[in-house]
Amino acid sequence: MSALQELYTAVLEGNANSAKTVTQQLLDAGTDPQELLNKAMIPAMDEVGRRFETNEYFVPELLISARAMKGALELVKPLLVAGGMQPVARVAIGTVKGDLHDIGKNLVAAMLEGGGFEVVDLGVDVSPEKFIEAVKAKNASVVALSALLTTTMPAMGTVIKALEEAGVRKQVKVIIGGAPITRQYAEQIGADGYSDNANGAVAIARTLAVTDKN
Numbered sequence: 618m619s620a621l622q623e624l625y626t627a628v629l630e631g632n633a634n635s636a637k638t639v640t641q642q643l644l645d646a647g648t649d650p651q652e653l654l655n656k657a658m659i660p661a662m663d664e665v666g667r668r669f670e671t672n673e674y675f676v677p678e679l680l681i682s683a684r685a686m687k688g689a690l691e692l693v694k695p696l697l698v699a700g701g702m703q704p705v706a707r708v709a710i711g712t713v714k715g716d717l718h719d720i721g722k723n724l725v726a727a728m729l730e731g732g733g734f735e736v737v738d739l740g741v742d743v744s745p746e747k748f749i750e751a752v753k754a755k756n757a758s759v760v761a762l763s764a765l766l767t768t769t770m771p772a773m774g775t776v777i778k779a780l781e782e783a784g785v786r787k788q789v790k791v792i793i794g795g796a797p798i799t800r801q802y803a804e805q806i807g808a809d810g811y812s813d814n815a816n817g818a819v820a821i822a823r824t825l826a827v828t829d830k831n
């Protein structure tokens with residue numbers, strides 16, 4: 618089994634120790650961190666989701682796979698984050714109210730930092746008020762919303778409405794993402810941008826931040 622396959626299996630089976638060990642070995646051998654993410658870690662979480670859907674996995678398995686994924690991600694994260702640049706813009710990111718999924722959000726946050734953004738991570742289950750506070754007090758010019766549940770998707774629209782009501786909608790760009798989100802949904806709720814992956818999140822945030830400055 619190749620080391621990437623080993624990492625895939627470790628995340629899929631929720632073997633946190635092995636996930637960390639193999640990740641470290643791959644990084645020490647000079648493997649591109651993006652390759653670890655795209656060829657092993659993310660596909661493993663997709664397979665975890667598929668197994669959950671078909672009742673082969675249940676919540677405990679989701680949790681132990683998520684723990685293995687997070688442990689490996691901690692080792693990869695510093696390599697995604699380049700230091701010493703002038704920040705492109707400040708982004709307030711969070712998983713919307715009612716939603717506790719944070720692996721994708723953490724990945725997007727790390728990639729944004731790596732892309733030169735200053736990131737204010739508000740965590741999970743974030744209320745609209747907290748996003749507004751971050752825009753006002755921290756002067757964030759991009760708000761990034763993550764949702765993984767179809768039941769929490771509407772909370773994204775609620776945040777956008779709350780930003781309007783607080784009189785700060787025009788001073789920020791709102792980008793959204795998460796497994797159930799589509800471009801069409803982003804348009805429907807009046808978001809400024811959407812991406813289905815962390816690299817795309819950086820690209821779209823950059824385009825919007827630059828457009829904003831012109």
Ligand code: B12
Nearest residue numbers: 666679717718719720721763766767794795796814815818
């Ligand atoms: C791990 C996991 C959990 C873990 C989360 C641990 C954690 N700390 O995050 C735990 C066990 C807690 C969990 C709980 C639940 N889960 Co869950 N979970 C998952 C699982 C398997 C993987 C999610 C993940 O981490 N993917 C990997 C990351 C890297 O991908 P991602 O999050 O999609 O992020 C990428 C993109 O979407 C995008 N992105 C993400 N955010 C953003 C933001 C912006 C701005 C942009 C631009 C892009 C972007 O970029 C990311 C990187 O590429 C998914 C299945 C799946 N395939 O999505 C189910 C899944 C999301 N869960 C599901 C369910 C049902 C639940 C529970 C309701 C189960 C239960 N009965 O209790 C609870 C709900 C808890 C809550 N209130 O939130 C369902 C949702 C179904 C639906 N239609 O809504 C899914 C789809 C499983 C399934 N196939 O049925 N879950």
